Amino acid sequence: MDRPLAADERLEVLVDLALAPGERAEELAAGLAREQPVELDLALVPERARAAAAGRVVEVEATGPRRARARLAFPVATVGGDLPQLVNLLFGNVSMQRGVRIAEVRWPAALLAAFRGPAFGIDGLRALCGATARRPLVMAALKPLGLSAGELAAIAGSLARGGIDLVKDDHSLCEQPWAPFAERVARCQEAVEAANRGGRSCLYVPNLTGPADRLGERVGRLRRLGVQAALVAPLLERLDTVRALAAGSGLALLAHPSLSGGLLGRRHGFAPRVLWGELFRLAGADGVIYPNAGGRFRFSRGECRDVAAALRGPLGTLAPAFPVLGSGMDAAGIRRGRRRYGDDTVFLAGAGLLGQPDLERGAAALRAELER
Amino acid sequence: MDRPLAADERLEVLVDLALAPGERAEELAAGLAREQPVELDLALVPERARAAAAGRVVEVEATGPRRARARLAFPVATVGGDLPQLVNLLFGNVSMQRGVRIAEVRWPAALLAAFRGPAFGIDGLRALCGATARRPLVMAALKPLGLSAGELAAIAGSLARGGIDLVKDDHSLCEQPWAPFAERVARCQEAVEAANRGGRSCLYVPNLTGPADRLGERVGRLRRLGVQAALVAPLLERLDTVRALAAGSGLALLAHPSLSGGLLGRRHGFAPRVLWGELFRLAGADGVIYPNAGGRFRFSRGECRDVAAALRGPLGTLAPAFPVLGSGMDAAGIRRGRRRYGDDTVFLAGAGLLGQPDLERGAAALRAELER
Numbered sequence: 001m002d003r004p005l006a007a008d009e010r011l012e013v014l015v016d017l018a019l020a021p022g023e024r025a026e027e028l029a030a031g032l033a034r035e036q037p038v039e040l041d042l043a044l045v046p047e048r049a050r051a052a053a054a055g056r057v058v059e060v061e062a063t064g065p066r067r068a069r070a071r072l073a074f075p076v077a078t079v080g081g082d083l084p085q086l087v088n089l090l091f092g093n094v095s096m097q098r099g100v101r102i103a104e105v106r107w108p109a110a111l112l113a114a115f116r117g118p119a120f121g122i123d124g125l126r127a128l129c130g131a132t133a134r135r136p137l138v139m140a141a142l143k144p145l146g147l148s149a150g151e152l153a154a155i156a157g158s159l160a161r162g163g164i165d166l167v168k169d170d171h172s173l174c175e176q177p178w179a180p181f182a183e184r185v186a187r188c189q190e191a192v193e194a195a196n197r198g199g200r201s202c203l204y205v206p207n208l209t210g211p212a213d214r215l216g217e218r219v220g221r222l223r224r225l226g227v228q229a230a231l232v233a234p235l236l237e238r239l240d241t242v243r244a245l246a247a248g249s250g251l252a253l254l255a256h257p258s259l260s261g262g263l264l265g266r267r268h269g270f271a272p273r274v275l276w277g278e279l280f281r282l283a284g285a286d287g288v289i290y291p292n293a294g295g296r297f298r299f300s301r302g303e304c305r306d307v308a309a310a311l312r313g314p315l316g317t318l319a320p321a322f323p324v325l326g327s328g329m330d331a332a333g334i335r336r337g338r339r340r341y342g343d344d345t346v347f348l349a350g351a352g353l354l355g356q357p358d359l360e361r362g363a364a365a366l367r368a369e370l371e372r
Numbered sequence: 373m374d375r376p377l378a379a380d381e382r383l384e385v386l387v388d389l390a391l392a393p394g395e396r397a398e399e400l401a402a403g404l405a406r407e408q409p410v411e412l413d414l415a416l417v418p419e420r421a422r423a424a425a426a427g428r429v430v431e432v433e434a435t436g437p438r439r440a441r442a443r444l445a446f447p448v449a450t451v452g453g454d455l456p457q458l459v460n461l462l463f464g465n466v467s468m469q470r471g472v473r474i475a476e477v478r479w480p481a482a483l484l485a486a487f488r489g490p491a492f493g494i495d496g497l498r499a500l501c502g503a504t505a506r507r508p509l510v511m512a513a514l515k516p517l518g519l520s521a522g523e524l525a526a527i528a529g530s531l532a533r534g535g536i537d538l539v540k541d542d543h544s545l546c547e548q549p550w551a552p553f554a555e556r557v558a559r560c561q562e563a564v565e566a567a568n569r570g571g572r573s574c575l576y577v578p579n580l581t582g583p584a585d586r587l588g589e590r591v592g593r594l595r596r597l598g599v600q601a602a603l604v605a606p607l608l609e610r611l612d613t614v615r616a617l618a619a620g621s622g623l624a625l626l627a628h629p630s631l632s633g634g635l636l637g638r639r640h641g642f643a644p645r646v647l648w649g650e651l652f653r654l655a656g657a658d659g660v661i662y663p664n665a666g667g668r669f670r671f672s673r674g675e676c677r678d679v680a681a682a683l684r685g686p687l688g689t690l691a692p693a694f695p696v697l698g699s700g701m702d703a704a705g706i707r708r709g710r711r712r713y714g715d716d717t718v719f720l721a722g723a724g725l726l727g728q729p730d731l732e733r734g735a736a737a738l739r740a741e742l743e744r
Binding site for chain 2: 053
């Protein structure tokens, strides 16, 4: 937090309620407004504290049978400029109820100003990849788990030589015996640098998600190796790790959605655009990986577009972040994705690419698709 | 991780599947076994990597119309002794599917041996509270948000003098302007110590959940003040913060369930006993706060008992942890809770206590209930 928050600004939250038989929307909404900050019957809250910290219900609107949308307002000062507390305020104890979905947040300027967001953003990440021309970027993953560091580095080299813009560790790669972190990142970075000396400008994105007490050491190692970006899963880590890394690591950050799907229920949780599009960006992700509609995951086209719009749209003075769309991204998928999501997008090529007999050629074909 | 994991031990996971029309349980199970570690069509995975890292389906059993239970087995080495990766393996990308619930985990000895679990456990926490006699403990929370540090400290003093065993910060207290962290913890610890000089042995449990880059400084401050325990929300932080704190902070750790309810869907997510009872304990929580059945949250008696049993039952050589039951814990609730959960339990008194005109007397009445 860089400056104190004005106590009189309010964070407005639109909440979709799915009502159980006999539940009344107004009571449920009043409970939420109370539950999240003060968690006490308001009669027990001293007047001054109530005025300072209690939420209130702005309006409740029926949206269907046993469905309602409530607009709640919370004093911004309850957040205290603290990202974990922001998440707690939005969906802390309420997560243990049912049928409460955070559909939309209206971010007050004072709250946005307390967070710096992406350190690189779309333009910064483009610059790191040497991809300043207006085209989508293509990312590929080093996998599977079980390969040696040398085998993964060989894949990284082929992908980079073929013209893949960002080569990331699979998010499951951590400290397994076959390819321990230190050896893996050194060899993969070396392979990507060799390709770059041959005229490419690929960015290697190792997985930084890992033990809490080794994060600092790993960031130091990456910087010494010349690595300029890293993959972090904000829900396996914490959202605030992303913020701290964006502020202090010098690395561009790609956010991985592991575990976060559990918080994106249709009736209970966050709308994807709030969690992936706004909270991940607010924390400082320069790009957010999420599954495209129509793959083996369960998000709709509308939801996927909303996430992309939230990542790239106005959000205070925060830099825009790249949507990174995974799932089913072969050449045809990328063509469709480009029409759907536009040029400020990263496409994550998956099994279709890794299944090619000649990886470098497969990568080059995808890259050519983007240069059209 | 203290010693390398034997590559041939397997982590078995029982998964309840809710099938969409046309979905086949066997295919879904095979997808999960593949998805979690290698995330590739097995035909694309080199034989050696497949043998080392791929999961397999042990059996699939129909459990009802469009319901099945699958038993999956994953090589322990895929975890690499890394807690974020353990969570990723159990419910990482799968979180973005639907109808997948982690019902039970069979923990191999090699994996359990890689984690130390609670540093204090039930006996250690009893010793810190001077409550070695066989009785439940009682905890109360400092709230609401909006009070000053002095007002919160006055409440802490009354609760401690009345005989409350553990006085915790409300989980929403962080760095708000009314009671900033440094001032709040100093004054509350002082108030509790004063009560203890008068013959009590109350433990103050400040909220340590907060900015990633201030955690170390805050732990140092607590230790200098003589604070011996802290509250951490593992899902606002990360589970691995609990592990690192258990290993290195010297503080007893109480886990708060904020945000975690989103991962405990009836059809999708974790069974509460796996997340709260096993993963929180494995990480090192000495006590785990969760809502009792019948309150405003949505857990059944059976689920609440399963969590308590998991926290206290055998789990390798890990110390048992206290179930800390919140929601509706007045004297009558504590009497019922004691019959239901037994003496190795902490009861979290809530609004019923804080609403008393004489807080110290109210606290003493609850304590007397426990001494019966």
